Amino acid sequence: MDWFSFGYVAKVAFGSLVFFETVQIIYNIYFHPLRHIPGPWLFRAKRLFYVVRFNQGRLSYDVHKWHAIYGPIVRIAPDELAFEDPDAFKDIYGRRPDDEMAKPDRSYHLIGEARSIMNETKEKHARLRKQLALGFSERSMRDQEPIIGNYVDLLIKRLHEHCIDGDKLDPITGEKAKRELNMTAWYAWTTFDIIGDLAFGEPFGCLERARYDPWVAAIGKAVRFSPVILGAKLLGYEWALRPLLSMLNKYRREHNRLCMEKLQRRMAMSAERPDLIEGLLQKAKDWDMDVRQVMQNSSNLIIAGSETTATGLAGITYLLLKNPDALQKVVQEVRSCFSSEDEITLLSVNNLPFMFACINEALRLYPPVALGLPRIVPREGAVIAGQFVPQGMTVGTWHWAIYHSKRLWAKPFEFHPERFLHDASFANDRLDALQPFSVGPRNCLGRNLAYAEMRLILARILFNFDLKLVNEDEDWMDQCTFILWEKGPLNVYLTPVKNQHGQPSLRTMYTCAATAYWAQAVDMTAAYQREQEQEQEKEKEQEYADLLQDVEGILHRVRCADTFQVLLLLEGLGAAMRRNASRCDGQCTEADEATARRKVFAPVLVWTHGQKGIIRTDPAAKLALVVLARDDNVVLIGPSKVTETRNRVPNRPPAMHVTRQLEQPWAIPIPPSPESRAPGTYQWENEGACWACWAGEGLVPWPKLGLADIARLANVATVADRMCSLYLVPSTYRMRELIHCSHGYAMTSGGLEDSSSESPLDQICANSALGHYKDGS
Missing domain, CATH: 1.10.630.10 (Cytochrome P450)
Incomplete structure (x- = not known):
């Protein structure tokens, strides 16, 4: 049995392999159904060369070169064709009346993996x-x-x-x-x-x-x-x-x-x-x-x-x-x-x-x-x-x-x-x-x-x-x-990039123009509600109608300010203003249309750090606090229910979104509050004034914030970079000051007081909505 040695078996095996590969190469080049399609002969003869170039990361470049040499249809492997014709997209990947062109498992499915949309039938x-x-x-x-x-x-x-x-x-x-x-x-x-x-x-x-x-x-x-x-x-x-x-x-x-x-x-x-x-x-x-x-x-x-x-x-x-x-x-x-x-x-x-x-x-x-x-x-x-x-x-x-x-x-x-x-x-x-x-x-x-x-x-x-x-x-x-x-x-x-006024481009002055008008609307509506609470039946209906006309006029001027996000907010508030809005969805309980025109603000719900109801208006729909700032957290105001979603960014308060009853949400961001904030710091108090602002470290009760603190805020980099305006509404409904931290001036409900020797107001009043401030309107 000497002839049956390992060397003999190896020779036979090697010879058989060479013979098989030779026959396969001859078949692929001269007898294969794709023999008449041009292409590089090594790639037509054996898939091995395709695999080598693919693993070298150069096959895509090769296919482009071959199209330039052989034309729009190239045989790039013994059983594979590449097409350089836009019509081929539809013919290969488009819908077909009979069988689709399926994805080959060898290219799309790994052994042991579950089937998915990538490779399902x-x-x-x-x-x-x-x-x-x-x-x-x-x-x-x-x-x-x-x-x-x-x-x-x-x-x-x-x-x-x-x-x-x-x-x-x-x-x-x-x-x-x-x-x-x-x-x-x-x-x-x-x-x-x-x-x-x-x-x-x-x-x-x-x-x-x-x-x-x-x-x-x-x-x-x-x-x-x-x-x-x-x-x-x-x-x-x-x-x-x-x-x-x-x-x-x-x-x-x-x-x-x-x-x-x-x-x-x-x-x-x-x-x-x-x-x-x-x-x-x-x-x-x-x-x-x-x-x-x-x-x-x-x-x-x-x-x-x-x-x-x-x-x-x-x-x-x-x-x-x-x-x-x-x-x-x-x-x-x-x-x-x-x-x-x-x-x-x-x-x-x-x-x-x-x-x-x-x-x-x-x-x-x-x-x-x-x-x-x-x-x-x-x-x-x-x-x-x-x-x-x-x-x-x-x-x-x-x-x-x-x-x-x-x-x-x-x-x-x-x-x-x-x-x-x-x-x-x-x-x-x-x-x-x-x-x-x-x-x-x-x-x-x-x-x-x-x-x-x-x-x-x-x-x-x-x-x-x-x-x-x-x-x-x-x-x-x-x-x-x-x-x-x-x-x-x-x-x-x-x-x-800094804008033409030398300020960070995260916000523009246009938003400031809208906030003062909005504040006036809040003031007027608040006055309307105070008188409404004292009203007996409809004794002062004409006065309320005049007040509402003034409020709607201010809202109209805000809409003309061309401020996208603020306008969405205002439209939401306008739609939500209903008298006796005792339900959270802002629906009016009055059947009489004339009575329904007596409007108040819809409820506001603020969730912070996963806790709900920290700031919440009562069923009479009083407005608590609104801060318009650029950050990751959102407060929604509108005539619809509000639901919590999962926190988008780690270590930040959860975002909010409205349910599908509300076709277009009106969203404004609110800054985060640290977990170390003292309990009740921003609890809503119906009796006394509860103004608050963001100092980069949390919400601070307004009565504790003096003018020196406001001046200090104007120089805080984080505030200057991220805050556009803040406007605050006390439960007593008296709005007198709006502090604009990042642009160096104070806004009041009656107009704008320059607190900086180099205010950018004059530079833009001619071509923006801030022009309304110059005449004190």
């Missing part, structure tokens, strides 16, 4: 998508705006805190030295916190700590292993994955544990939330979905909803900074469109066409997903972009390749937002070739959310800061792309 995917789509609807987007806004506010706050390098001075300019910020990280922290709240009901705390959460970091490590796993599956060597998968099991177990904890806390919330998985949770029991499936869907939302948006923001930032003309134009558009940062909302950013064009151009040059999204041709084959493809073949359009095609775009490697604004120079561009979120029944559910986040965050940053690259010669976009881009640090200098 057609029927189950449609059912899942229908429920998850509820979280991405227009109505949900409106409800989610306070959640998103909280984290954008926190981002701007953190950037202000970190952009200056302590007390160091620039040796050239003599100004405070700037600190370079890695915007790649800041964008990722923001989007992870937003999507964490929207998917699990709580943030990851990345912005709060200015670093990655350990779980987020673990997700990143797991994603880096994906090319290796996918490569082994594509080659049919899944058995080789076992050692790697066993090594990944510890990451997976920790990931699943943390994910499960977050999901259980989210499911324990009794009230409905306007988040991304509420619709899925409502149907999970009916569909017999186990917790693993719900967890997998939530986990997919985390990755898809954070990384892609952060990538888009980093790309648009870099491209704008590399193209100063476009940057100047978009900055001018943002700062001329908005006079106050409060005006920048999910709705108002739709009025920035050039910025939207810049975002689309950035998504073309730097798509968040550069690869193709493979699909399997169904039975009986399919015609794609005019080419018949037999069943079982893999097909796709590679985003980076199609977005840089000279056949589809003029100057494809240059940044020209004008191509999306119908510029004649780009009249022949195939704009329908840009599909960064894909098309069809399996396109990205979060398309609208991603666009909204990118527009809102970019507008807020450009409104607040001037930006400059730290290293202007660096080609930041020269990156490897696997499933996602391997992004490096995008280091940028941020310079806080």
Whole structure:
């Protein structure tokens, strides 16, 4: 049996392997159903070369090069075709009357993972998508705006805190030295916190700590292993994955544990939330979905909803900074469109066409997903972009390749937002070739959310800061792309912007103009209620009618002040003013219409640090306290019930939102109060005056606050940076002073008294609503 030696067996095995591989290569090149489709012969012969280039992060660039050589249809693997035709999007990913082009398991499903919306079958995917789509609807987007806004506010706050390098001075300019910020990280922290709240009901705390959460970091490590796993599956060597998968099991177990904890806390919330998985949770029991499936869907939302948006923001930032003309134009558009940062909302950013064009151009040059999204041709084959493809073949359009095609775009490697604004120079561009979120029944559910986040965050940053690259010669976009881009640090200098009056741009003087009118309205309405309490039946109805006319006239003047957020508040107050409003929803108890016109303010409910009723008006609907300041906490005033939502930011009071009975909430922020505040400091007292203001340390009773303290407040940096105006309403309804901390002057109900030798009033009275003050009206 000497002939049956180990060496002999090895030779036979090796020879058989060579023979098998040779036959397969010959078949792939000369006899395969795709033999007539051109492509690089090594890649046509064996999938191995595809896997190698994919793991090197250069395959997307190769596909672009091959399209330039071989044409719009290229065979990039023995059984895979890449298309560079916009019509292929519809043919591959669009709705089909018969079988859909399914996602191949080898590309979308990892062994041991539960099925999710990413890889479910057609029927189950449609059912899942229908429920998850509820979280991405227009109505949900409106409800989610306070959640998103909280984290954008926190981002701007953190950037202000970190952009200056302590007390160091620039040796050239003599100004405070700037600190370079890695915007790649800041964008990722923001989007992870937003999507964490929207998917699990709580943030990851990345912005709060200015670093990655350990779980987020673990997700990143797991994603880096994906090319290796996918490569082994594509080659049919899944058995080789076992050692790697066993090594990944510890990451997976920790990931699943943390994910499960977050999901259980989210499911324990009794009230409905306007988040991304509420619709899925409502149907999970009916569909017999186990917790693993719900967890997998939530986990997919985390990755898809954070990384892609952060990538888009980093790309648009870099491209704008590399193209100063476009940057100047978009900055001018943002700062001329908005006079106050409060005006920048999910709705108002739709009025920035050039910025939207810049975002689309950035998504073309730097798509968040550069690869193709493979699909399997169904039975009986399919015609794609005019080419018949037999069943079982893999097909796709590679985003980076199609977005840089000279056949589809003029100057494809240059940044020209004008191509999306119908510029004649780009009249022949195939704009329908840009599909960064894909098309069809399996396109990205979060398309609208991603666009909204990118527009809102970019507008807020450009409104607040001037930006400059730290290293202007660096080609930041020269990156490897696997499933996602391997992004490096995008280091940028941020310079806080001051408006023409030399004040921080967080607020504008327009809000001040509205507050005094509003205060007069409060005073008059308060006087009306005092007389109403003394009234017997309808003896003084005409006097009340005259008073109401004066109040409505003041409210009309406020509406003309063009102050978005204050106007919403005033409209809410106006709608809520009803006589004898004994119910919390502001409904009038009087049937007689004439009597119903006797209006009082609706109830106000303030919750702080999770306690309700700390400041509450009595059923007679007296107004307690209103502070208009820029912070993370919200008080709502309106003719509707108020409900508590989960805290958006750690260590801050909970936000509020109205129930669905109120079509349009009227929200104003209120500053936080420290836990060390003495009990009863801001308890509402019906008998005596209880004025209060925020001194940066808590709410302080007004009688204890002297003029010296007010002068000191005007110099407190935190107050100057965050407060627009504060106006306070005592229970005795006498309003005499409104102190404006950040602009150095005091406002009274009769007008404006300058308390600074360099008041900015004269500079803007000619073109703003403050002009009303000059004649004492």
